[in-house]
Amino acid sequence: xxxxxxxxxxxxxxxxxxxxxxxxxxxxxxxxxxxxxxxxxxxxxxxxxxxxxxxxxxxxxxxxxxxxxxxxxxxxxxxxxxxxxxxxxxxxxxxxxxxxxxxxxxxxxxxxxxxxxxxxxxxxxxxxxxxxxxxxxxxxxxxxxxxxxxxxxxxxxxxxxxxxxxxxxxxxxxxxxxxxxxxxxxxxxxxxxxxxxxxxxxxxxxxxxxxxxxxxxxxxxxxxxxxxxxxxxxxxxxxxxxxxxxxxxxxxxxxxxxxxxxxxxxxxxxxxxxxxxxxxxxxxxxxxxxxxxxxxxxxxxxxxxxxxxxxxxxxxxxxxxxxxxxxxxxxxxxxxxxxxxxxxxxxxxxxxxxxxxxxxxxxxxxxxxxxxxxxxxxxxxxxxxxxxxxxxxxxxxxxxxxxxxxxxxxxxxxxxxxxxxxxxxxxxxxxxxxxxxxxxxxxxxxxxxxxxxxxxxxxxxxxxxxxxxxx
Numbered sequence: 001x002x003x004x005x006x007x008x009x010x011x012x013x014x015x016x017x018x019x020x021x022x023x024x025x026x027x028x029x030x031x032x033x034x035x036x037x038x039x040x041x042x043x044x045x046x047x048x049x050x051x052x053x054x055x056x057x058x059x060x061x062x063x064x065x066x067x068x069x070x071x072x073x074x075x076x077x078x079x080x081x082x083x084x085x086x087x088x089x090x091x092x093x094x095x096x097x098x099x100x101x102x103x104x105x106x107x108x109x110x111x112x113x114x115x116x117x118x119x120x121x122x123x124x125x126x127x128x129x130x131x132x133x134x135x136x137x138x139x140x141x142x143x144x145x146x147x148x149x150x151x152x153x154x155x156x157x158x159x160x161x162x163x164x165x166x167x168x169x170x171x172x173x174x175x176x177x178x179x180x181x182x183x184x185x186x187x188x189x190x191x192x193x194x195x196x197x198x199x200x201x202x203x204x205x206x207x208x209x210x211x212x213x214x215x216x217x218x219x220x221x222x223x224x225x226x227x228x229x230x231x232x233x234x235x236x237x238x239x240x241x242x243x244x245x246x247x248x249x250x251x252x253x254x255x256x257x258x259x260x261x262x263x264x265x266x267x268x269x270x271x272x273x274x275x276x277x278x279x280x281x282x283x284x285x286x287x288x289x290x291x292x293x294x295x296x297x298x299x300x301x302x303x304x305x306x307x308x309x310x311x312x313x314x315x316x317x318x319x320x321x322x323x324x325x326x327x328x329x330x331x332x333x334x335x336x337x338x339x340x341x342x343x344x345x346x347x348x349x350x351x352x353x354x355x356x357x358x359x360x361x362x363x364x365x366x367x368x369x370x371x372x373x374x375x376x377x378x379x380x381x382x383x384x385x386x387x388x389x390x391x392x393x394x395x396x397x398x399x400x401x402x403x404x405x406x407x408x409x410x411x412x413x414x415x416x417x418x419x420x421x422x423x424x425x426x427x428x429x430x431x432x433x434x435x436x437x438x439x440x441x442x443x444x445x446x447x448x449x450x451x452x453x454x455x456x457x458x459x460x461x462x463x464x465x466x467x468x469x470x471x
Contacts, residue, residue, distance in 0.1 A: 001029045001031055001097075001098045001099070001100060002031060002034065002094070002097055002098065002099045002100070003022055003025050003026035003029060003031055003032075003033055003034065003099075003100050003102070004022070004033075004034045004035065004036055004094065004099060004100070004101050004102065005018060005019050005022040005023075005033065005034070005035045005036070005101075005102045005103065006018075006035075006036050006037075006038070006090075006101060006102065006103040007019075007035055007036065007037045007061075007064070007075070008037075008103065008104070008106055008111075008244075009106060009135075009242070009243055009244045010104045010134055010135075010244035011057075011060050011061065011064050011243050011244050011245055012064070012204055012244055012245050012246065012247070013064070013067055013068065013071070013175060013176065013204060014172070014175060014204065014208065014250070015134075015172035015173050015246075015247045015249055015250050016104070016134060016173055016176075017104060017132040017133065017134045017173040018102045018103050018104040018130070018131070018132040018134060019035075019102070019173070019176050020173040020174050020175070020176060021102055021130065021132060021173075022100075022102035022130075022176070023176035023177050025100060025102070025130075026179075027177055029100075032072075032073075032074075032179055032180065033073050033176060033177075033179060034073070034074055034076065035068055035073055035074065035075045035076065036075070036076045036077075036078065036090075036093070037061055037064075037075060037076070037077050037078070038077075038078045038079070038080060038086060038089070038090070039077070039078070039079045039080075039190045039192070040079075040080055040081065040082055040083055040085070040086065041079065041081065041190065041191065041192045042081040042082045043081075043082045043083045043110070044192060046082075047110070047369075047377075048366055048369035048370045048375070049192075049369075049375070050195075050339065050369065050370045050371050050372060050373070050375055051192075051193045051194050051195040052194075052195045052196075052197050052338075052339035052371070052372075052373045053197075053239070053242075053339070053372065053373050053374070053375050054192050054193065054194050055194040055195055055196060055197040056197040056200055056202065056239060056243065056373055057243060058188075058189075058190055058192070058194070059197060059202045060202045060243055060245060061075075061077065061188065062185075062187045062188060062202075063202040063203050063204070064204070065077070065185040065187075065188065066185040067203075067204055068185075069182060069183035069184060069185040070182050070183075071176065071177075071178040071179065071182070072178055072179040072180040072181060072182055072183060073176065073179065073183075074183060075185070076093075077188040077190075078093060079190055079191075083110060083111075083113075083114040083117075084114075084117070086114060086117070086118055087117050087118045087120075087121035087122070088121070090118060090121075090122065091121055091122060091125055091127075094122075094125075094127060098126070099122075099127045099128075100127070100128045100130065101122060101127055101128070101129050101130070102129075102130045102132070103115070103129070103130075103131060103132070104131070104132050104133070104134040104135070105131050105132065105133055105134075105135065106135070107135055107140065107284055107287050107288040107378065108287060108294045108377050108378075109291045109294030109295065110294065115131070119131075134173075134244070134247065135244075135284055136248065136281050136284050136285065137161075137165060137170065137248050137249055137252065137281060138161060138164055138165065138281070140284065140285040140288035140289055141285075141288070141289065142164070143157060143160050143161050143164065143285060144160075145160075150285065150286070150289045150290070151282075151285075152392050153392060153393065154278075154279065154282050154392065154393070157278075157282050157285070158275065158278045158279075158282070161278055161281060161282075162264060162278070165252070165262070166262065166264065170249055170252045170253055170256070170262075171249070172247070172249050172250060172253065195339070197339070197373060199338075200239055200373065202245070204245060207237075207240045207245050207246055208246060208250070210235075210236070210237065210240075211235070211237060211246055211250060211251060211254050212254050212257075212258075214235040214237070214254075215251075215254035215255050215257070215258040215259075215270075216258045218233065218235070219235075219255060219258060219259070219269070219270045219273045220259070220269040220270055221233065222234070222235075222270070222272050222273045223271070223272035223273075226272060226273075226343070226344075227344040227410050228344075228410055228411070229331070229342040229344060229345050229410065229411060229416040230411055230413075230415035230416040230419070234342065234343065235273065236340075237251070238374035238376075238379070239373050239374040241280065241374075241376075242374045242375065242376040242379075248277050248280065248281065251277055252274075252277070255270055255273070255274060258270070262274065276343075279382075280378075280379055282382070282392070283378040283379050283381070283382030283383075284378045286299065286378070286382065286392055287377060287378040287381070287382075293377075293378075293381055293385075294377065296362050296365075298385060298388075298390035298391070299385050299390060299391045299392050300390055300391070302469070303389070303390035303469070305469055306390070306465060306466070306469055307358075307465050307468065307469075308358055308359060308360040308361075308465075309357070309358045309359055310359070310360070311357070311359065314357050314359060314452060315353075315357075315359055315363055317449075317452055318332065318349070318352070318353055318357065318359070318364075319332065319336075319367055320332070320336075321333040321336065321420075321421075322449055322452075323352065323449070323451070323452050324436070324448070324449045324450050324451035324452050325352065325403040325404065325407070325451055326407060326414070326417045326421055326424060326432060326433060326434075326435065326448075327345070327348055327403055327404075327406060327407035327410075327411060327416075327417060327433070328348060328349050328352050328403050329420075329421060330345075330416055330417045330419070330420040330421050331345035331346075331348060331349050331420075332349060333420040333421070334416075334419075334420050335368075335371050335372070336371065337420070338373075339371055339372060339373035340372070340373055340374070341368075341372070342416075344406075344410055346368075346383060347383070347387055347401065348401055348403060348406050348407075349364075350364055350383065350384055350387035350388070351387050351399075351400060351401035351403075352401070352403055354384075354387055354388040354389070354462075355387075355388075355389075355400040355401070355458070355459070355462045356400075356403070356453050356455060356458040356459070356462070357452075357453065357458070358458070358461060358462055358465060361384045361385060361387070361388035361390060362384070364384055365380055365381060365384040368380055368384070389466065397466045398463065398466070400459050400462060400463075402455055402459075403455065404433050404434055404455065407432075407433040408433050411433075412429070413429050413432075414427070414429055414432030414433070417432055417433075418432070421448070423447045423448055424447070424448060427439070434451075435448060436448065436450055436451070
């Protein structure tokens with residue numbers, strides 16, 4: 001009986017429930033554990049897998065191959081064009097011998113349908129499929145209201161989630177057993193557009209060390225500095241959570257070890273970071289339980305009738321970082337140059353696109369997926385719909401960020417702005433958030449564009465757009 005574990009967005013050896021179960025099954029059957037990873041480049045393209053994230057992904061697969069080889073486990077790497085080709089490819093690769101396939105569940109709709117097709121096709125061939133939950137601390141469907149429904153608002157979800165976690169504790173899956181002599185791993189290649197991601201390490205041990213260091217030395221001060229893009233105060237672990245190089249369970253255990261307990265209220269040190277992890281869980285649960293989110297539809301169906309504008313020229317200026325609002329432009333140029341954007345900046349630029357320009361949130365959602373090194377459907381969709389006022393929140397539609405006051409509050413001295421807008425390097429702090437008059441006085445109007453919209457006017461247009469829907 002061959003025992004095979006199928007890696008997807010769970011690219012780790014530690015705390016991998018499906019891998020641990022496969023290891024036990026292989027030991028009991030007296031056969032070597034095998035692993036497989038399947039690249040699907042055409043589906044990646046359709047899902048807007050960006051070139052930096054693709055580079056990080058493929059580097060991580062090769063690092064994983066080496067880590068498994070050190071434990072005597074072989075990782076087979078296959079390439080098939082699309083999800084719909086997977087079932088046939090796996091049947092052919094697995095062959096006629098008795099096989100048991102192990103994998104962890106994924107939550108987006110296309111992935112669910114892929115796995116259903118694979119399970120049906122393999123089952124018809126007598127191949128048993130075993131599925132495990134690893135994406136969330138508590139599986140989707142386990143955190144429900146008293147009426148048995150999914151929470152539609154974050155705060156009551158977070159309370160119910162915390163109550164269950166505190167009652168049940170946090171446990172991680174054991175490591176797969178090492179078997180036989182360590183193997184030699186040869187790097188594998190996949191033909192897909194890539195941009196360098198070398199600033200991000202991919203060895204699992206390095207990522208786990210980054211987690212532990214953040215939990216020990218920075219989590220306590222996270223609430224104070226997390227909104228300042230010029231300060232290195234965030235964990236920068238989101239690319240690894242997206243690819244499954246670490247799990248949220250490991251993050252919780254790191255917090256518990258660093259603080260002595262899990263912080264449970266807003267006043268507790270470390271709670272602000274825990275709260276971000278719970279937001280991540282919330283969006284994963286929503287994605288699993290509301291299939292329309294995977295289809296690009298608003299969380300609130302009535303919001304589908306909003307009168308978004310469709311201006312390709314304005315969208316291009318936003319993408320390029322040429323809006324005339326320094327904090328927006330610096331954030332977008334940072335994204336374009338590095339594939340990364342600070343979370344506060346994500347909210348600012350998303351609010352600007354949807355509330356100042358009245359452009360569709362799904363345009364921004366897709367652009368982010370194409371650029372971000374940590375692009376992930378649940379978190380990206382959740383964040384964009386929160387900003388647009390179409391998502392799961394108590395009263396979101398009249399929340400409209402003023403980009404200038406946001407800039408003054410969170411980059412007061414313009415350190416982040418100057419890093420990505422070198423044309424404003426000599427603008428004094430007093431003018432850095434709205435530099436046009438200072439530049440005009442010096443005959444340098446061409447250095448930086450005028451604001452493409454007036455925020456106060458744009459705000460009223462957006463409020464009218466939402467009110468029209470209500471009427």
